[in-house]
Amino acid sequence: MEESYAVLMKNITKKFSSTVANYRVDFDLRKGEIHALLGENGAGKTTLMRILYGEIQPDEGEIFVWGKKTVVKSPSHALRLGISMVHQHFRLVDSLTVAEHLALCSSEVRFLSKRKIENLVAEYFKEYYLKVDLDAHIWQLSAGEKQKVEILKALIRGARILVLDEPTSSLTPLEVKDLFRVLHKLRNRGYAIVFISHKLGEVLEISDRITILRKGKKVATIPASEADPVTLAKLMVGDLPSPAKNTHTSPPGGEVLQVKSLYVKNDRGGIAVRGVSFSVRKGEIFGVIGVAGNGQRELAEAIAGLRKPVKGEIFFRGILVNGSGPRELARRGLAYIPEESFKTAVLPELTVAENSILRYYWRFTEKGFIKKTLVEKWAKSLIKEFDILAEGLHVKAKSLSGGNLQKLVIARELSSKPELLVAVNPTAGLDISASQRTREKLLEIKAQGSGVLLFTEDIDEALQICDRIAVIFKGSFKGLFSREEADVNKISLLMAGVDL
Amino acid sequence: MIIKIEKRSEYNRYSALDISILSVLLALAVASIIMWAFRVSPTRAYYEIFVKTLSNKYGISHVVARTIPLLLCSLGLVVCFKAGVWNIGAEGQLLMGAVAATGVALYLMPQSPSWILLPTMFTLGAVMGAFWALIPALLKAKARVNEIITTLMLNYVAEKIVEYLVYGPWKSPSGWGFPLTDTIPDQARLPLIPGTPVHIPTLGISLLSSALVFLVLRKTSMGFELKVYGFSEKVAEYATVSRTKVIVISMVLSGALAGIAGVGEIAGIHYRLRLPRSISGGYGYTGIIVAWLSRLNPLACIPFSLLLSVLSVGSDAIQITLKLPRGVINIFNGLILVMLLVLDFLAKYRIKVIKHE
Numbered sequence: 001m002e003e004s005y006a007v008l009m010k011n012i013t014k015k016f017s018s019t020v021a022n023y024r025v026d027f028d029l030r031k032g033e034i035h036a037l038l039g040e041n042g043a044g045k046t047t048l049m050r051i052l053y054g055e056i057q058p059d060e061g062e063i064f065v066w067g068k069k070t071v072v073k074s075p076s077h078a079l080r081l082g083i084s085m086v087h088q089h090f091r092l093v094d095s096l097t098v099a100e101h102l103a104l105c106s107s108e109v110r111f112l113s114k115r116k117i118e119n120l121v122a123e124y125f126k127e128y129y130l131k132v133d134l135d136a137h138i139w140q141l142s143a144g145e146k147q148k149v150e151i152l153k154a155l156i157r158g159a160r161i162l163v164l165d166e167p168t169s170s171l172t173p174l175e176v177k178d179l180f181r182v183l184h185k186l187r188n189r190g191y192a193i194v195f196i197s198h199k200l201g202e203v204l205e206i207s208d209r210i211t212i213l214r215k216g217k218k219v220a221t222i223p224a225s226e227a228d229p230v231t232l233a234k235l236m237v238g239d240l241p242s243p244a245k246n247t248h249t250s251p252p253g254g255e256v257l258q259v260k261s262l263y264v265k266n267d268r269g270g271i272a273v274r275g276v277s278f279s280v281r282k283g284e285i286f287g288v289i290g291v292a293g294n295g296q297r298e299l300a301e302a303i304a305g306l307r308k309p310v311k312g313e314i315f316f317r318g319i320l321v322n323g324s325g326p327r328e329l330a331r332r333g334l335a336y337i338p339e340e341s342f343k344t345a346v347l348p349e350l351t352v353a354e355n356s357i358l359r360y361y362w363r364f365t366e367k368g369f370i371k372k373t374l375v376e377k378w379a380k381s382l383i384k385e386f387d388i389l390a391e392g393l394h395v396k397a398k399s400l401s402g403g404n405l406q407k408l409v410i411a412r413e414l415s416s417k418p419e420l421l422v423a424v425n426p427t428a429g430l431d432i433s434a435s436q437r438t439r440e441k442l443l444e445i446k447a448q449g450s451g452v453l454l455f456t457e458d459i460d461e462a463l464q465i466c467d468r469i470a471v472i473f474k475g476s477f478k479g480l481f482s483r484e485e486a487d488v489n490k491i492s493l494l495m496a497g498v499d500l
Numbered sequence: 501m502i503i504k505i506e507k508r509s510e511y512n513r514y515s516a517l518d519i520s521i522l523s524v525l526l527a528l529a530v531a532s533i534i535m536w537a538f539r540v541s542p543t544r545a546y547y548e549i550f551v552k553t554l555s556n557k558y559g560i561s562h563v564v565a566r567t568i569p570l571l572l573c574s575l576g577l578v579v580c581f582k583a584g585v586w587n588i589g590a591e592g593q594l595l596m597g598a599v600a601a602t603g604v605a606l607y608l609m610p611q612s613p614s615w616i617l618l619p620t621m622f623t624l625g626a627v628m629g630a631f632w633a634l635i636p637a638l639l640k641a642k643a644r645v646n647e648i649i650t651t652l653m654l655n656y657v658a659e660k661i662v663e664y665l666v667y668g669p670w671k672s673p674s675g676w677g678f679p680l681t682d683t684i685p686d687q688a689r690l691p692l693i694p695g696t697p698v699h700i701p702t703l704g705i706s707l708l709s710s711a712l713v714f715l716v717l718r719k720t721s722m723g724f725e726l727k728v729y730g731f732s733e734k735v736a737e738y739a740t741v742s743r744t745k746v747i748v749i750s751m752v753l754s755g756a757l758a759g760i761a762g763v764g765e766i767a768g769i770h771y772r773l774r775l776p777r778s779i780s781g782g783y784g785y786t787g788i789i790v791a792w793l794s795r796l797n798p799l800a801c802i803p804f805s806l807l808l809s810v811l812s813v814g815s816d817a818i819q820i821t822l823k824l825p826r827g828v829i830n831i832f833n834g835l836i837l838v839m840l841l842v843l844d845f846l847a848k849y850r851i852k853v854i855k856h857e
Contacts, residue, residue: 327740365721
């Protein structure tokens with residue numbers, strides 16, 4: 001076996017009962033390269049890497065690590081082979097400090113000695129721009145810093161092969177730049193890096209080679225220097241859908257939601273929303289744009305009845321609803337897609353059908369009994385209309401990929417015939433076609449007269465479909481634009497906290 | 501040398517039922533070591549427990565009689581555990597049901613005919629059991645007080661109440677000072693299968709309850725709410741499930757079933773209130789084991805209740821025939837639960853011993 005290969009995967013096939021996650025996939029990774037794994041949700045990227053990391057076993061195929069044929073039995077075995085995976089959702093303990101986390105990963109630090117840990121990480125801090133405050137607790141860190149901790153953990157454990165699963169999905173643009181700097185440095189020092197993503201721009205920027213997966217099969221492996229966005233998109237999606245356009249021009253109707261100088265606390269008791277006032281009209285998409293953690297979640301939860309406001313008023317369809325519970329609001333026509341809906345709005349242990357009625361089961365209940373035939377009909381229509389990949393109605397939801405779970409939530413909430421839809425980052429983590437599909441559906445319910453309150457971090461998305469856009473920063477609105485007057489530069493400055 | 505625990509990559513190699521049965525077998529195996537220590541042959545002991553118990557009418561009828569309260573308690577616990585509400589208080593709820601039944605039969609309406617008296621005893625027994633569960637339920641729902649502690653503590657309170665009654669105001673004047681109440685009148689006694697201690701109405705209620713609990717959990721929106729809340733309080737709130745409703749209903753239902761079990765023990769077995777240990781013998785605690793062995797399936801509670809009452813009756817027998825100490829049944833029960841927990845863990849995780857290279 002040629003020595004420059006860190007990893008060689010041949011003919012990998014993995015089936016999950018009836019779906020084929022990977023079918024005869026070949027993949028190779030050289031020392032000192034960043035190899036991007038590109039594909040839509042459910043294309044089999046993560047499955048392939050979880051096989052390499054020993055989390056799951058392939059049905060067929062061979063793996064060579066450092067030129068030697070290997071069966072990777074478990075993640076700890078993978079770590080011993082020098083393979084480490086940084087998951088999309090960090091696996092850190094909120095209440096521990098950075099130093100404690102790093103001590104746990106090192107076999108040299110038996111007792112928690114700060115000096116020893118400092119010695120241990122000094123090199124990484126200097127050489128790889130990975131500086132993090134060792135005394136900080138995990139919950140105090142930004143997403144970018146958490147990622148650094150994850151990478152440090154991997155390096156301390158002696159990893160030479162790093163797998164990063166969607167590493168940029170929760171980072172701000174600046175943090176992404178930082179991360180890329182780290183990755184370049186690591187590559188130049190001979191580390192082999194797999195970069196899983198569905199974002200074309202990033203992949204083109206960071207990687208040396210790109211392998212594209214589609215529906216579990218490998219489509220191509222090409223050097224990044226020979227690739228361009230259009231070809232990549234075509235390889236990834238097949239045929240590219242045309243982007244949704246907000247063309248519906250009829251004037252919006254009356255106000256479905258009014259919020260008056262609202263104050264809301266966060267989980268730690270601090271004020272997260274400070275005196276926000278706005279209204280959403282029927283047939284309108286009202287966008288709230290901002291960097292994550294500026295009070296979006298708290299505002300959305302207050303409106304959905306899941307968090308009691310400290311001060312201020314919320315009127316829904318003309319009635320004061322400050323003290324109303326989530327059920328009463330749902331009954332009156334409020335649909336809600338929370339942040340990270342694939343884990344906050346579904347239960348993986350329940351079936352697909354059960355999840356399809358999760359927030360509306362009482363609509364399917366007659367004399368206390370849930371009407372099974374109605375539920376099945378409903379679930380089937382959701383799956384069909386939103387292209388959800390599921391093996392059936394009665395399989396557990398955990399057998400679905402994260403993207404498909406998210407689609408299930410979107411389908412459920414959009415199909416509930418809402419008067420008002422509150423959605424927090426509904427397209428985050430979805431691939432191109434599912435994102436487009438979701439935006440089209442949002443425009444569709446708007447055209448049918450629903451009001452939509454869309455929280456998003458994506459400026460392009462806001463400009464593409466919103467009728468009005470407010471910028472949120474540290475819990476306050478920093479400006480309100482109609483779509484015609486919205487300006488990318490102005491909005492990005494306001495998002496960064498610059499007062500104009 | 502390092503011991504590492506890691507998640508199995510592919511589990512479900514063993515079904516839940518496999519693990520339940522295996523844990524019973526393992527517990528019996530470990531218990532045989534203990535018997536050896538008492539110089540008793542395990543084969544002889546198990547022969548006595550299983551074959552002897554089940555080969556005569558006396559043994560079988562007692563097994564069935566003990567299955568009744570055990571099944572009722574475990575069914576209620578299944579409902580609670582499904583909702584992630586950790587009710588450890590079936591024992592106390594059963595005792596309070598027994599207190600209510602005795603009170604009705606001796607003091608409230610001793611003259612009434614059977615057809616009024618018995619339904620009243622069952623109703624008030626259920627209400628009393630439910631009330632005893634409602635206290636921790638409200639504390640949990642409104643003030644987030646841990647229900648494991650409160651339900652457990654209320655068991656002791658219930659025991660003390662029973663002791664107070666049988667030593668104090670309810671003590672029979674004709675009982676030579678023993679801690680017993682008067683016997684309840686004939687019309688307060690349940691019909692038995694002739695020649696056995698099996699009280700028919702309670703047997704019917706317990707079997708019917710299995711089916712009802714099964715139906716409620718599988719088919720109703722109430723069952724759906726319990727399940728959703730049991731998996732995640734956060735997601736349940738999002739799904740517009742009322743936390744208070746889930747906690748209160750699951751606890752009240754559980755308490756009522758345990759209370760009914762208490763009524764059965766008074767009106768079917770003892771005909772009087774006596775010391776807590778003589779009335780219950782730990783049905784409320786053994787019910788926890790039954791609920792787990794059945795994997796929270798109400799229908800599976802029937803065979804597992806039977807199994808544990810065979811062990812219970814059988815170990816009563818070997819106390820006498822083999823002169824083993826009284827605690828032997830507790831050893832069985834404890835070992836079964838420990839084995840169940842250990843095997844559950846081993847089915848999901850793998851333990852590795854790594855020697856340093």
